[in-house]
Amino acid sequence: MELHGYFRSSASYRVRIALNLKRLTAQHFSYHLRNGEQRSSAYLAMNPQGLVPTFRNATGDLLTQSIAIIEWLDETYPDPSLLPQDPLQRARVRSFAMVLACDTHPVQNLKVLARLRQLGLTETVVTEWAAWANQEGLTACEALIAGETGPFCFGASPTLADICLIPQLANAKRFGVDLARFPRLKAVASAAAELKAFSDAAPEKQHDAE
Amino acid sequence: MELHGYFRSSASYRVRIALNLKRLTAQHFSYHLRNGEQRSSAYLAMNPQGLVPTFRNATGDLLTQSIAIIEWLDETYPDPSLLPQDPLQRARVRSFAMVLACDTHPVQNLKVLARLRQLGLTETVVTEWAAWANQEGLTACEALIAGETGPFCFGASPTLADICLIPQLANAKRFGVDLARFPRLKAVASAAAELKAFSDAAPEKQHDAE
Numbered sequence: 001m002e003l004h005g006y007f008r009s010s011a012s013y014r015v016r017i018a019l020n021l022k023r024l025t026a027q028h029f030s031y032h033l034r035n036g037e038q039r040s041s042a043y044l045a046m047n048p049q050g051l052v053p054t055f056r057n058a059t060g061d062l063l064t065q066s067i068a069i070i071e072w073l074d075e076t077y078p079d080p081s082l083l084p085q086d087p088l089q090r091a092r093v094r095s096f097a098m099v100l101a102c103d104t105h106p107v108q109n110l111k112v113l114a115r116l117r118q119l120g121l122t123e124t125v126v127t128e129w130a131a132w133a134n135q136e137g138l139t140a141c142e143a144l145i146a147g148e149t150g151p152f153c154f155g156a157s158p159t160l161a162d163i164c165l166i167p168q169l170a171n172a173k174r175f176g177v178d179l180a181r182f183p184r185l186k187a188v189a190s191a192a193a194e195l196k197a198f199s200d201a202a203p204e205k206q207h208d209a210e
Numbered sequence: 211m212e213l214h215g216y217f218r219s220s221a222s223y224r225v226r227i228a229l230n231l232k233r234l235t236a237q238h239f240s241y242h243l244r245n246g247e248q249r250s251s252a253y254l255a256m257n258p259q260g261l262v263p264t265f266r267n268a269t270g271d272l273l274t275q276s277i278a279i280i281e282w283l284d285e286t287y288p289d290p291s292l293l294p295q296d297p298l299q300r301a302r303v304r305s306f307a308m309v310l311a312c313d314t315h316p317v318q319n320l321k322v323l324a325r326l327r328q329l330g331l332t333e334t335v336v337t338e339w340a341a342w343a344n345q346e347g348l349t350a351c352e353a354l355i356a357g358e359t360g361p362f363c364f365g366a367s368p369t370l371a372d373i374c375l376i377p378q379l380a381n382a383k384r385f386g387v388d389l390a391r392f393p394r395l396k397a398v399a400s401a402a403a404e405l406k407a408f409s410d411a412a413p414e415k416q417h418d419a420e
Contacts, residue, residue, distance in 0.1 A: 048353035049309060049346075061298055065312070068304035075297040087285040088271055094278035099259060102275070102312045112317060115342070119331060132325070136259075143258035 001026040004046065005053035006033050007206035010105055010167035011066040012053040016206075017163045018070045020197035022077045026055070030208035033110055051111075067101050070160060082160050093154050096144050096161040100168045104137030108171065127175055134172035141165065142182045150184070151191035158192065166192050170203065211236040214256065215263035216243050217416035220315055220377035221276040222263040226416075227373045228280045230407035232287045236265070240418035243320055261321075277311050280370060292370050303364050306354050306371040310378045314347030318381065337385055344382040351375065352392045360394070361401035368402065376402050380413065 005012025031037040153161035215222025241247040363371035
């Protein structure tokens with residue numbers, strides 16, 4: 001299997017965690033996003049969006065979009081499960097994940113920030129924008145798991161929610177967001193840090209880290 | 211069941227289509243987004259993000275995030291199915307849906323456009339931003355189904371992909387995007403328009419339409 005991504009991409013980071021939790025290995029290919037390697041014609045032939053990651057499964061099929069890749073991994077390699085069995089609990093986990101995967105990460109990704117710069121906004125304003133997007137998303141996430149017992153977002157083992165949260169927290173830190181206001185999320189981060197599946201997936205541990 | 215939404219919200223529109231395809235009825239409650247009704251304390255108690263829609267199921271449980279709601283509907287009321295049975299095909303449908311639900315719609319929603327205005331950008335620049343987000347997403351979607359036979363995005367019946375596409379096309383039109391460059395997507399729109407599940411869900415047919 002192959003994972004085409006970038007060490008700092010949160011969406012690639014999510015798939016790395018999921019692969020590790022499933023004890024699956026994939027060959028990693030790196031595309032330097034700031035140099036635009038994801039817009040090469042070779043990459044666009046695999047992924048017409050020109051975004052990372054792209055995943056190639058054992059039979060050579062190409063899959064795009066991190067959440068779709070992770071749902072596929074979970075359906076194809078069900079142990080350990082990344083979603084609860086109960087439909088209502090699955091909906092709660094997916095909802096938490098979507099707060100980050102839909103409403104947070106894409107609003108502060110490299111492409112959107114580059115466009116803000118093109119519109120003449122200063123670096124300070126661009127960083128404030130990214131911090132704002134992270135704060136809004138994380139504030140909702142903190143509320144969504146207020147009644148949960150932990151140590152992970154939804155119970156005793158990691159789910160799609162934690163897979164989306166940990167990379168987003170790394171982004172939030174990078175943009176100067178004060179995480180002290182998110183005690184539940186920080187507790188989840190501590191629990192995740194204890195697991196090799198999460199720590200091995202960290203950007204700084206990747207072969208293409210700068 | 212209850213759907214708390216807004217006639218013009220694409221995410222509410224998606225859930226309306228899904229409910230209609232499943233032949234389910236829900237009582238509709240409207241929140242005027244431009245007046246900020248989704249940020250009232252009563253609404254925030256249901257949905258800490260302050261975004262529509264929120265869904266209340268028959269047993270009174272609250273669900274948020276349109277994709278999570280639709281996946282729940284599909285698991286709970288499986289006929290007709292909104293995802294193919296084959297995991298790889300499911301991944302392709304979800305990937306198409308995520309191009310719109312993650313990378314397109316949230317980049318051009320009311321909240322993001324309001325923030326651009328706050329930064330002093332002109333109405334022309336804000337509309338160009340929204341058009342750009344739609345164009346990027348729809349261009350990828352057109353490529354993702356280039357090899358499909360139709361009439362829907364992925365085969366003979368509607369899936370989560372079509373449920374996300376039709377509301378996004380309405381947005382794209384509203385922002386002045388030329389749809390002529392997306393012949394496959396336009397063909398899907400024609401097929402969807404023939405189905406009452408889609409036409410009944412259109413914004414202009416809702417009780418809160420202005």
